[in-house]
Amino acid sequence: MGKTFKKPEALSDQIMHYCPGCTHGVIHRLVAEVIDELGIRGRTVGVAPVGCAVLAYNYFTFDFQEAAHGRAPAMATGIKRVRPDLMVFTYQGDGDLASIGMGEIIHAANRGEKFTTIFVNNAVYGMTGGQMAPTTMPDQRTTTSPFGRNVEDVGMPIKVAELLAALQTPGYIVRQTVLKPKYINRAKKALKKAFTYQMEGRCFSFVELVSTCPTNWGLTPVEAVKWAEEKMLPYYQLGEFKTPDQEE
Amino acid sequence: MQSEVMFAGFGGQGILLSAKILAYAAMEEGMEVAWVPSYGPEMRGGTAYCTVVVSDKPIGSPVIRNPLHLVAMNRPSLEKFAPVVKPNGVILINSSLISIVSGRNDVDELIVPVNDIATKLGNVRSANIVALSAFVARSKIVDFDILRESVKKEFSKKAKLIPLNMEAVKAGEEAGKPKG
Amino acid sequence: MGKVLMKGNEAIGEAAIRAGCLNYFAYPITPQSEVAEYLSRRMPEVGGVFLQGESEVAVSYMIFGAAAAGARVFTTSSSPGISLMSEGVSYITAAQCPAVFVNIMRGGPGLGGILPSQADYLQATKGIGHGGCRLLVMAPAGVQEAVEMVMMAFPLAEKYRNPVIILGDGLIGQMMEPVEFPDSLGSEPSNKDDWATTGMDTRKSTKRNLVRSLFLDPKQLNENNLVLKAKYERMKEEEIRYEKYNTDSDYKVLIVSYGTMSRVCKTAIDQLKEEGLEVGLIRPQTLFPFPEIAVRKTAEKDSCKAVISIEMSMGQMVEDVQMSIQGKLPVSWYGKCGGDIPTPEEVIDAVKGLNV
Numbered sequence: 180m181g182k183t184f185k186k187p188e189a190l191s192d193q194i195m196h197y198c199p200g201c202t203h204g205v206i207h208r209l210v211a212e213v214i215d216e217l218g219i220r221g222r223t224v225g226v227a228p229v230g231c232a233v234l235a236y237n238y239f240t241f242d243f244q245e246a247a248h249g250r251a252p253a254m255a256t257g258i259k260r261v262r263p264d265l266m267v268f269t270y271q272g273d274g275d276l277a278s279i280g281m282g283e284i285i286h287a288a289n290r291g292e293k294f295t296t297i298f299v300n301n302a303v304y305g306m307t308g309g310q311m312a313p314t315t316m317p318d319q320r321t322t323t324s325p326f327g328r329n330v331e332d333v334g335m336p337i338k339v340a341e342l343l344a345a346l347q348t349p350g351y352i353v354r355q356t357v358l359k360p361k362y363i364n365r366a367k368k369a370l371k372k373a374f375t376y377q378m379e380g381r382c383f384s385f386v387e388l389v390s391t392c393p394t395n396w397g398l399t400p401v402e403a404v405k406w407a408e409e410k411m412l413p414y415y416q417l418g419e420f421k422t423p424d425q426e427e
Numbered sequence: 428m429q430s431e432v433m434f435a436g437f438g439g440q441g442i443l444l445s446a447k448i449l450a451y452a453a454m455e456e457g458m459e460v461a462w463v464p465s466y467g468p469e470m471r472g473g474t475a476y477c478t479v480v481v482s483d484k485p486i487g488s489p490v491i492r493n494p495l496h497l498v499a500m501n502r503p504s505l506e507k508f509a510p511v512v513k514p515n516g517v518i519l520i521n522s523s524l525i526s527i528v529s530g531r532n533d534v535d536e537l538i539v540p541v542n543d544i545a546t547k548l549g550n551v552r553s554a555n556i557v558a559l560s561a562f563v564a565r566s567k568i569v570d571f572d573i574l575r576e577s578v579k580k581e582f583s584k585k586a587k588l589i590p591l592n593m594e595a596v597k598a599g600e601e602a603g604k605p606k607g
Numbered sequence: 608m609g610k611v612l613m614k615g616n617e618a619i620g621e622a623a624i625r626a627g628c629l630n631y632f633a634y635p636i637t638p639q640s641e642v643a644e645y646l647s648r649r650m651p652e653v654g655g656v657f658l659q660g661e662s663e664v665a666v667s668y669m670i671f672g673a674a675a676a677g678a679r680v681f682t683t684s685s686s687p688g689i690s691l692m693s694e695g696v697s698y699i700t701a702a703q704c705p706a707v708f709v710n711i712m713r714g715g716p717g718l719g720g721i722l723p724s725q726a727d728y729l730q731a732t733k734g735i736g737h738g739g740c741r742l743l744v745m746a747p748a749g750v751q752e753a754v755e756m757v758m759m760a761f762p763l764a765e766k767y768r769n770p771v772i773i774l775g776d777g778l779i780g781q782m783m784e785p786v787e788f789p790d791s792l793g794s795e796p797s798n799k800d801d802w803a804t805t806g807m808d809t810r811k812s813t814k815r816n817l818v819r820s821l822f823l824d825p826k827q828l829n830e831n832n833l834v835l836k837a838k839y840e841r842m843k844e845e846e847i848r849y850e851k852y853n854t855d856s857d858y859k860v861l862i863v864s865y866g867t868m869s870r871v872c873k874t875a876i877d878q879l880k881e882e883g884l885e886v887g888l889i890r891p892q893t894l895f896p897f898p899e900i901a902v903r904k905t906a907e908k909d910s911c912k913a914v915i916s917i918e919m920s921m922g923q924m925v926e927d928v929q930m931s932i933q934g935k936l937p938v939s940w941y942g943k944c945g946g947d948i949p950t951p952e953e954v955i956d957a958v959k960g961l962n963v
Contacts, residue, residue: 262676265676486784
């Protein structure tokens with residue numbers, strides 16, 4: 180009997196540094212599987228963010244660049260414009276993408292840059308120690324919103340997928356999650372679709388993935404999944420917000 | 428030997444263009460040249476000026492406070508720059524728009540109704556070419572035939588403007604010729 | 608091809624193309640927007656990349672991404688824009704990628720003005736961004752030299768895998784002068800297989816390339832800095848360029864000046880010569896590395912009694928001049944900073960004011 184389950188070639192042997200219950204590991208694996216299945220490892224360049232995934236390049240086995248905080252879409256633009264034959268993706272968290280890097284992501288999406296962005300939304304700044312992010316839920320406690328996010332003071336959480344979907348430029352904009360196995364298959368399909376659109380030179384593709392941060396939420400991994408399902412999913416609704424096939 | 432020409436007027440009078448044609452002609456003649464525009468806020472406010480430096484040696488300072496010559500297309504330009512022109516230079520005064528004179532008796536004052544001439548030729552926008560040609564005819568700063576070719580070259584991409592500008596060159600040359 | 612009459616900004620754009628750089632990302636700012644305007648027409652003609660980014664910050668990372676993908680790439684900006692790009696420059700330097708920046712300086716600080724200035728000397732030469740990064744800094748004194756320096760900048764950036772910056776004042780960008788373009792260079796850095804993220808399929812080895820600036824291990828970070836330092840030291844050995852003027856004479860004063868300002872000084876020196884006062888000039892063409900030894904040796908001539916740094920700033924290069932002279936002669940400064948370039952007459956007054 181042959182091997183029925185193995186580690187994707189695009190994933191390295193390095194032991195991941197992520198916390199117990201963190202969803203980055205699952206997402207890394209899904210990205211690696213998709214890259215293997217599409218057979219593009221030798222022409223893929225990833226762009227790492229600043230945030231928990233800053234060391235993402237340690238876990239993949241293809242070319243990588245490391246951006247400054249929020250600038251990954253600008254770097255990916257630079258790569259893709261000069262090397263359109265490469266498959267390029269950015270891997271960004273919510274502090275990186277939705278706060279300091281909002282300008283870069285909107286303009287890259289609006290130009291219809293032919294790369295893929297994987298946006299890991301766990302409603303908090305992870306690496307810097309659990310501060311409030313633009314995606315933090317109303318009343319959610321963080322180290323910089325100790326009494327809960329006060330929406331009167333700092334506004335409502337930003338729904339990035341919806342925001343990008345509002346742009347007139349064609350694109351593939353989707354939100355999924357990896358909270359449970361039933362969601363993971365859909366997340367993988369979305370990732371594969373996103374990379375496929377890029378391969379075909381169709382459009383900018385964006386996959387938001389609702390994720391957990393048990394450590395900074397102060398919950399166990401199981402509680403964190405429950406909290407995300409109950410609090411985040413009703414607000415951050417799953418689904419495709421835009422596909423290049425739909426014409427305005 | 429170095430000489431400097433200050434072209435000055437309103438924005439839209441083609442100041443930068445006539446200066447550029449002169450610089451090009453001088454380069455064609457084998458001279459060192461620098462075309463130095465003013466690009467400060469005044470460019471947006473309406474007055475434009477530009478200096479062309481022509482020399483047989485590499486040009487040192489491209490910044491000229493006292494040019495040898497002045498082509499003044501409007502009154503504020505004449506008032507501002509006539510006092511700083513070096514002795515023995517040429518001051519061209521566009522008398523269509525300037526009702527005064529330079530007040531200098533140590534320069535060669537060339538009074539030309541530039542706009543009227545251009546209007547008579549059919550398009551007031553060729554006034555800058557009339558002025559440039561009159562100035563070159565008087566100052567002899569570059570060979571006139573080279574100037575004519577340089578004007579032609581400048582308009583080579585808009586060929587239908589060449590006849591008008593050739594007329595302007597001719598009328599300017601006539602107006603600039605030393606009298607008597 | 609013979610001489611053409613070109614505006615500095617356009618000539619800089621053309622020079623980059625002749626240098627085999629077919630990738631340009633930029634954001635408009637006076638007084639250098641003509642580079643972007645020129646290349647927006649020209650790049651499509653040569654099959655190159657032109658992109659107007661959403662900000663100078665973004666542009667600096669487009670440059671980083673493209674450079675890290677092994678492409679020859681450059682951008683142009685002016686002082687406030689360069690401040691915004693300086694973040695990216697620090698990352699590019701740390702990650703050891705080659706890229707060329709052009710700063711057509713305007714007056715500052717703050718929004719300052721749009722007229723010519725040399726007020727970014729310290730910014731460019733002393734570590735433009737955070738973390739102790741250094742750039743090779745070249746300063747042209749005219750349009751022809753700007754073209755030559757742009758064309759030199761790409762191979763130098765690739766030789767050192769370090770950004771190179773051309774520091775020109777606003778007049779260099781705005782002025783038209785005759786230009787003769789040197790022979791075109793080939794494109795693409797030749798050593799890129801060792802480091803560029805071109806995709807593993809494009810290379811023979813199975814090693815993947817990683818472009819990064821994060822070194823959490825203090826040993827590794829120190830090592831990276833030692834590598835950078837070694838490059839800066841090598842630049843000091845191999846890249847110093849300068850020009851001297853009237854230094855065959857028994858000059859009593861030595862002027863140190865660069866860019867447009869040095870041309871004004873040359874005219875002043877000619878006039879002073881006629882008046883019987885001999886003055887020499889040394890013009891650094893590289894500002895980093897600074898021609899420290901050349902400045903000192905030139906000042907050591909017996910006839911030379913004083914050194915003056917003349918700049919379109921409130922005295923920035925003068926610090927390097929003082930360092931070079933090592934207290935052996937009095938060093939003073941003259942300059943202006945509002946965009947009004949000092950005239951030869953003002954330079955003459957400044958030199959006479961030294962009372963040597």
